[in-house]
Amino acid sequence: MIPFDPRDALLSDLRASLGDRHVLTDPDVTAPYRVESRGLYRGEALAVLRPGSTAEVARAVRLCAAARVPVVAQGGNTGLTGGGVPGGGVVLSLERLTRVRGVDTVNASLTVEAGAILADVQAAADAAGMLFPLTYGSRGSARIGGSVSTNAGGLNVLAFGNTRELVLGLEVVLADGRVWDGLRGLRKDNAGYDLKHLFIGAEGTLGIVTAAVLKLFPKPRSVGVAVVGLGSARAALDLFVHLRARADRDLTAFEYLPPFALEIVLRHVHGAVRPLAGDHAAYALIEVSSSRPQADARADLEAALADALEGGLIEDAAIGTSGAQNDGLWRLREGVPEAQTREGASIKHDVSVPLSALPEFLERASAACVAAMPGLRPCGFGHFGDGNIHFNLTQPPGMDRDAFLARWGDFNRIVHDIVHALGGSIAAEHGVGLIKRDEMALYADPVGLDVMRRLKRALDPEDLLNPGKVLPRAADAPAGP
Template sequence: MTEPAPALAEPPADALLGRLRARLGTRHVLTEDEDVAPHLREARGLYRGRALAVLRPADTAEVAFAVRACAEARVPVVAQGGNTGLVGGGVPHGGVVLSLARLSRIRDVDPVNATMTVEAGAILADVQAAAEAAGMLFPLSLAAEGSCRIGGNLATNAGGTAVLAYGNARDLVLGLEVVLADGRVWNGLKALRKNNAGYDLKHLFVGSEGTLGIITAAVLKLFPRPASRAVGFVGLASPRAALSLFERLRRAAGPDLTAFEVMPRFGLAIVLRHVPGAQRPLADEHDTYALVEFASPRPEADMAAELEAALAAALEEGLAEDATIGTSEARNAALWRLRESLPEAQTREGGSIKHDVSVPLSKLPEFLDRAVAACCAAMPGLRPCPFGHFGDGNIHFNLSQPEGMDKAAFLAEWTRFNRIVHDVVRDLDGSIAAEHGVGLIKRDELQHYGDPVGLDLMRRLKGALDPHDILNPGKVVALSDDPPPALP
């Protein structure tokens, strides 16, 4: 009697995908090229990765199952929210992409406790709208708020335009629910402002870029909605004048100074050149511009009058050269649009080498003077465009290519300019990663500039929480020598 031929062993990847399909459903385990492709490239197009599949779990239990299955198969998992990151942190280097888009519920809003509990896939604008519907404010605000998701905001410790008044994402979270590398779920969804029962574990995961655990839900802080708001646009002689103006306005308004954004003459010029409907806010050109916002929850407050008085005093003292104040919400929005449209306008000027850095506020003018001079000396015709959240020490130190230069040739100089800019940041005791994170693009820079003891602690944490390097491997700190995906 002839023995039957032994059954062929199912390839490991096929076995894993079959197990995932059985739990998540076939339509939520994507393997077709056209379905996977949007998840392989980050927002700036600097990196393109590869992935076996894209998983779309419906809830925390399915996230936990997927992570556990992948961990048992030793297949890496890269969590993605809106895929709007700017440092390559969400680009997969093999393994699977775990999309949190279906975990989008607002679980609870508690106006009395001033908290809301949301799932990680909730779009930031929807979180803001849910808070507003309850008569409250969730203040995190950034350009991608219509598509970025709160889990990614927390995983990257996003900053945005309201840090001056409300802090980074880290300051806006009270509790987390997190799936660990072995598939266990840590339930830390406490809506408490005082809780000293052991280590504050949530801060391990906020800002970890999905390398220590996958955030699936969060308890967020809410605040009273502003009852009065005013926006001004100011022309200044220099960044040093901007710092002096900031000091005066902070003394005058205290916590009512909610934003102080700065942009250079070149920045405003390209916005006016490329952004439809943008209008020059002041009659003359100035070296530096500041966008200022006052806001208060007090119904009796008149922020427009207070801002007008403060700017009038600054003009009289020579701290400012010219200023205008929005006379309506539409005008306020138009002034804000001048600042928020700058990154888009810069893309129309060719290649842009970008640095997201911070230094102590008192050292910002020195940083700008030194970094601009060093970069311009390194490449004649370079067009620096430093802008951003001046009031909290964060500058997006972007460099536009010289006119007529080949874009690819310019972008090939990124590493050289990293060294120039980041050396100045180090000299001034700053950070090479202010609000966008480390991801891939700054991983090696962190190794170069980071404190050796701090880097060792990071590796020990990664090794303890993710010993098999399953979660977003190769990002922030690497446990192996595998190279990251190359620039396309």
């Protein structure tokens, strides 16, 4: 007699609820859903579910809760911390929930389902004559639910904030299958706790976001972009303070590049062109934009940089004179991740420190890492203006890739100790997931961790939503660095 397997009954119920073709069990078909985007983590899953509505998400979660089967929600699977990798249970993909439910240009808001691709949301806002400012490298495949669940940052945080600042309301399926309807476009609502903030950045551990009301903004009428050569990271900070005082909220981006980052982009990224004739100890990519009808952002940027040059803050600058030239300058920054991949293995850190401590962090961390491994090539780049640095370490030339990556934990301790000493965060914009889960035990405030665990137990007492992520615990996880 064949023993009864309760998982077969669950799969049967899920197929009846979602349809056979939306309950995927073939290992070859489910493989892309079970691996992290960089291949650092691989997991297992009983099935991949593809519901087509919030009601179907809720029914699937209720069925899994009754069977005590974990559910890992997944958007575009573009995360960089292993937060969407299953450790068993089911993957619940939101890729079919793609509708724009409405655009309200008077309220400057857009209501969209969680599976909508970020680039499509940007296009919907643009078609309505407005701007949705959240943007980052994977915008062509990342989905809004993942952006909300990781509180994604990106290239426009300086002017518009992280995803948290761009969300007015949410619709969320809870661990028991109930649906919380917080889908309101209000900018003021003090009727009790602001529940949406529990789910933003929670990485699907407290609930599954199925739709969001997002803020829209006027389109910029003029844009100025420049790449600047600087004498040091400290000079970059002085320049940022100068531009912030001049441009205020029109300063859209201030991105930092060390010489190594520019070198590998020019070597590996098609179409990348050297922006300045000479070499410099540091570089910054700057964008100023304005939606005011009479504004000339390029002229304003040129005047501010002329003052900076006269005052000795900068050594040289190249300012784009067309949209194509602006795009070419941005390619130098956006091409860094691709160039690093082509250059060799990288040990990556996504950290933030107070602005005033950024130069000290870059100097201390770079020196300490090179001292620990001579020949290592530090590449600290990114969102300088909001304190977020991607402090990535490229393997020494000729070193074995696996031997290098085996030192990930050693370099975590070096880098994260410095970040902690400077009052920073070890998880700036990519989230915690699996890759930083155990680091949380070392650096997070114990009282804060206790509060987070209490929230998790209150909202998900059976620990069925994305278990083993974010909060440190003594549980097995898929193998990783």
